[in-house]
Amino acid sequence: MDFSFSEDDVLLHDSVRRFAQAELKPVAAEIDASGRSATRHRAGLAELGIFGLNIPEEEGGPGVSAIGLFRAVEAIAEACASTASMVTAHYLATDSILLGADPDLRRTILPRAITGEALGAFALTEPRAGSNPADMRTRAIREGDGYRLTGVKHFISNAGEADFIVVYAITDPSAGHRGISAFVLDKSTPGIEVGPPENTMGIRGGHVFEVALDCFVPAARRIGAEGTGFRTAMKVLDNGRVEVAAQCIGIAQAALDAAVDWAKQREVGGHPIAEFQGLQWMIADMATELDAARLLGYRAAWKRHKGERFSRDSSMAKLFASEAASRIADAALQIHGGYGYTRDMPLERYVRDARIMRIYEGSSEIQRNIIARMVLEER
Incomplete structure (x- = not known):
């Protein structure tokens, strides 16, 4: 293995660390004590381009290397772990779309996510399906030109503040993990209910929520083909x-x-x-x-x-x-x-x-x- 830091990697790390030490670190203790959401930093992080660091240049992102991304997250967490958790939860949502969705859906969602105008949440975990996603109970049943999603997701970072939520659900109960599909839902979709933030031990500003679903999602909002959700999630x-x-x-x-x-x-x-x-x-x-x-x-x-x-x-x-x-x-x-x-x-x-x-x-x-x-x- 022969890796090194490019000049762009170094400049990115230095700029993110300066911002983090000046803006995030001084209020990290207050965020922890009060439980206020780290999304208070969205504007500053967006100005730095943080929300799109995981997106390649051909998809409208800055084309940062994976090592550059790693060091940027490290610098944020060094100052405020809650903020780093909020940012990386957004990456889970946008990675789902980047790695699994067709070009039309990527063009629909990613531009606003890259700028930080739209914040994402990644809904995989359930009360009875944590370490083994194949045990999930959330269902997506065909209904007209879309799907009826029903179920409960748990410990979902950003869900309360998110603008869109990537949801993983069972479309074919007989197929095990090959019956899991993924969807991207607008947070404003009727039938999405987000509970209060959990009272966690740490990362207290990186809020996690329970999300109850009984909503309709158009087939155009499915991420990839039916049954490809598990592979995308992995x-x-x-x-x-x-x-x-x-x-x-x-x-x-x-x-x-x-x-x-x-x-x-x-x-x-x-x-x-x-x-x-x-x-x-x-x-x-x-x-x-x-x-x-x-x-x-x-x-x-x-x-x-x-x-x-x-x-x-x-x-x-x-x-x-x-x-x-x-x-x-x-x-x-x-x-x-x-x-x-x-x-x-x-x-x-x-x-x-x-x-x-x-x-x-x-x-x-x-x-x-x-x-x-x-x-x-x-x-």
């Missing part, structure tokens, strides 16, 4: 897992930086605690894990950019980065001692924000299943 989740890894690395970087700064400032017995060998070993482990996670993420992003198969790489990156982020955030809090346990400092927020990363876009256990299956097949 491709989208490959992308999404790389972006989760980027979020983890952003959170972990913020935690490590806070720990290093504190170790240099905090004195015990007249000496900065950074001089104590035991603490130095903690920082060494944190930095090593962070670099390993980052490199796994870069490898997955590089393969994605090259058009190579990267399912195993994305699962490895997501698994390792999500578990490393929790360890790094916890160690950073430990280095701060009792101060780290207070809400006057961001350490406890980093711990809470990192925790969901081991669950969404496929739990750590699911990632291990995927990795093991692929390694065994390769042998």
Whole structure:
């Protein structure tokens, strides 16, 4: 593997990080405490072109490399994980359309999504179908020149604020995962009911919702042919897992930086605690894990950019980065001692924000299943 950062990648990362540190970081604690939606940042993010970073130039996007996208998400998460979650949920929705829809539907939806004028939500998970989408109960039954969608989706990021929702539903109950199809619905469609935001432990500004469906959707809003939804969703989740890894690395970087700064400032017995060998070993482990996670993420992003198969790489990156982020955030809090346990400092927020990363876009256990299956097949 031989990857490097292009000049465009570097410029993008620098501009996004400057914005994130100036605009997102100062209000991240307030968003967390109040539970206000991170969509308050939509205008600024849209001005930077953030909402279209995953869209290639031929589809009207900026044509950013997958590594450039990765580093942009990392920079946002380093400042505010809630905002990164909101942005990457939008990418899941637009990736569904980009990877599965015909040209007419792409032209209908993507231009406004790229500019941030329209925010997307990705509705795959259900109360009884989380890790195994083939267990979903949401149905799409033919009705005239379209479909009647009925069912309930759960933990759907952005659904309350979204302008469109990509919904996965069963069109052929006898076909297992081959009977899943995908649709894009305008949020204003009659028969879509969005509940209040869930009261989550972390990522409190990246709102998630329950969505109840009993609505009609025209056949022209189906994403691809009937029965292709599962394949589209799996491709989208490959992308999404790389972006989760980027979020983890952003959170972990913020935690490590806070720990290093504190170790240099905090004195015990007249000496900065950074001089104590035991603490130095903690920082060494944190930095090593962070670099390993980052490199796994870069490898997955590089393969994605090259058009190579990267399912195993994305699962490895997501698994390792999500578990490393929790360890790094916890160690950073430990280095701060009792101060780290207070809400006057961001350490406890980093711990809470990192925790969901081991669950969404496929739990750590699911990632291990995927990795093991692929390694065994390769042998």
